[in-house]
Amino acid sequence: MTACAIEPPAADEDGLSPRAGCVITADGGYGARLAHDGESPFPERWTLGGPEPYAVPLRGNQPEEAGTEVQPMADGRVLIKRRVGERYDFHLLYPTGPGTGEAPLGAVTAPEDGTLRLLPPAPGGERAYALAVGPRSSTVWLVAGGAFGPERLAEVPGRCSGGVWLDHAGRMLALDRETGGRTKAVVVDLGRGGEVSPLLQIAEASDDRLLLADPDSGLLLISSDAPAPGEPRLGWGVMGSTLPVRFPDSLRLPECRVTPFAIQPGQVLTPESCAVALRIDGSLGTWAGVWRPAERQVHHLPAPAGWLTGAGLVTPGGALLLPYATEEVSCGLARLTVPHVAPPAAPEDPAEEAPEPVAPRPVPLQQAPLGRLVTN
Template sequence: MTACAIEPAADDADGAARPECTITADGAYAARLALDGDSWFPERWTLDGPEPYAVPLPGNQPEEPGTEVQPMGDGRVLIRRLADGRHTFSLLYPTGPGTGELPLGAVECPDEGSRLRLLPPAPGGERAYGLAVGRRSSAVWLVAGGAFGPEHLAEIPGRCSGGVWLDHAGRMLALDREVGGRTKTVVVDLERGGEVSPLLQIAADSDDRLLLADPNSGLLLIRSDAPSPGQDRLGWGVLGSTLPVRFPECLRVPDCTVTPFAIQPGQVLTPESCAVALRVDGPLGSWLGVWRPARRRMHHLPAPEGWLAGAGLWTGDGVLHLPYATAEAPCGLARVPAPSGEAGDTGRAGDAGAEGPVRDGTAAGSTSDTASGEPSEPDPPNPVALRPVPLQEAPLGRLVTK
């Protein structure tokens, strides 16, 4: 048997930088690997109190640098280790001066070149999922929250990366699937045996990836080379809208990689007014970008000292919370308000100064062709099962009831 490879701690399968800590979907807890001298150990942060605080969760021996940790909704921390050719999973929790550990089981990846990583925290915080990528197919595993240890949920033809939740129930999972040398985003319905539906295909010969989604507003952040073949661009659209994906010029920063990591929640009917936080990585380091789809400008802000780069979350009223760790403050949370002129900005995309639709990689100047998507309705008390449909002519596919 061949052991699965551990992905680099700082990069995802498609080369995108991964955050240095992981935050639950509700923002209550975070987890990371912390360093004590030359030894790595898990650490849980509590973020929903008056001040953040950290609880170390060291095991009987130091962890490997590639070990993954993820906070659960009840405050426990899921850990994935590679041992004896298997990926083992356990839940860690504090027990007075020590660390309790509840083994959950293991997943084997027999194919040569296979690898397994944790998917982003699922809504609700009760379950956690892993993605095992093989030579010809990818598997979604329920690794925490099941009845009998890790459970195989879905087998998807092609090599998958990414991972974005599209709903509040933790049912609809978007993955970027590579088939035939091209990458397109598909949706996996975890309650229908892993049924796969197309979600994002801007052009037949483009690579299209979904980076971020807000279930409330339907705002999507996308990376694609459709407008500039051979060169990836950041774009945005609205789930369920018939309008095309847009690729604003302001999201292009020369010689830098720009990665969105948080969307302001609660903007149910105005997706274009959502604040988006972006990580900008350049030759001189990393800093913050703040942008709204309704505006032409991205604000560039210095990151707080010790920022756990790529990690953060928005409050509903537009304050960005960024976890950081320094020698003086080993567990800190910086609160960054919306930049001057942005606070309370709920202007529609059709207002003066809005970014018009983009089909060819250049910004359209007309304000009559607006960038606002069709309003999304709030989630009903008992959501109807939804199925994405294929995209044509670069609109974002509507969700229609089955």
């Protein structure tokens, strides 16, 4: 059985950001993407919170170039990041009758020999952040929602990737930091001047990344090669728990690439029952899946035609919502239901657990700085 690849998807063939498919606000109210109509891509806002989804094109006065990113805000405007020479320009787009209005926010100079990308939508949707990665350090920028344009918030030693919000306040940001040839997830406290604390330390020599987190239940989806060096596997843990991180065989699909992209919210104190939405890529194509820790099996679901691949959300009731666009339907939202299966009574095989403890028990999320998630 082949372990599933779980790195973020590569950029599209047109050179656009891997997030160009669709980005959805944390509350699921709006989405944004770079749409194509046979010519240059253009920004498009999707309204998802009403009775019927609909799209509004936000064409500008110029074609969008490779590397452009968009992100929806909670008020319905769309943030756009454009590369212009040695800088990145940020604007807020909004419809103005038949045209598109642009409110300039300012610019950030491109890091030398580095990149800058938008971080996932922050809770609340009033602010937006970007991560600039240079050769030796990474910088977190507030690029929308500040008082005086882009604001430098934190500098983290090492090259960082990923980006997961750990709380509803948009204060605790988890990043995967590479230093000394190893990658470990750390927490950047944006409320304390960018203070950095370790988050994942499953084994000293392992690469441990955080893929998803749910602030309500504390459920974490993890990538680590601790069980088998050089072979990343999907695992799950709970913030603040003393239970071991687990790497269930149910998430190892033969010759497939599995990417978790959403967690069911609102399941306070019941992380084992949370539905986790999966994108599954195999030789037969791409489809969706849903997995719950307590059930220890993946429910395979056919994705709708035109699925904006890898985008979607799980409702508090456990339904999977997938945005799609076809020639007949310019803006659609498929609703898929997944039956609950009674979890097995026997505990999971201890062989699925991570190695022995290597650090103290983690500090609960509401306490800062965060401690390490380990296998106690």
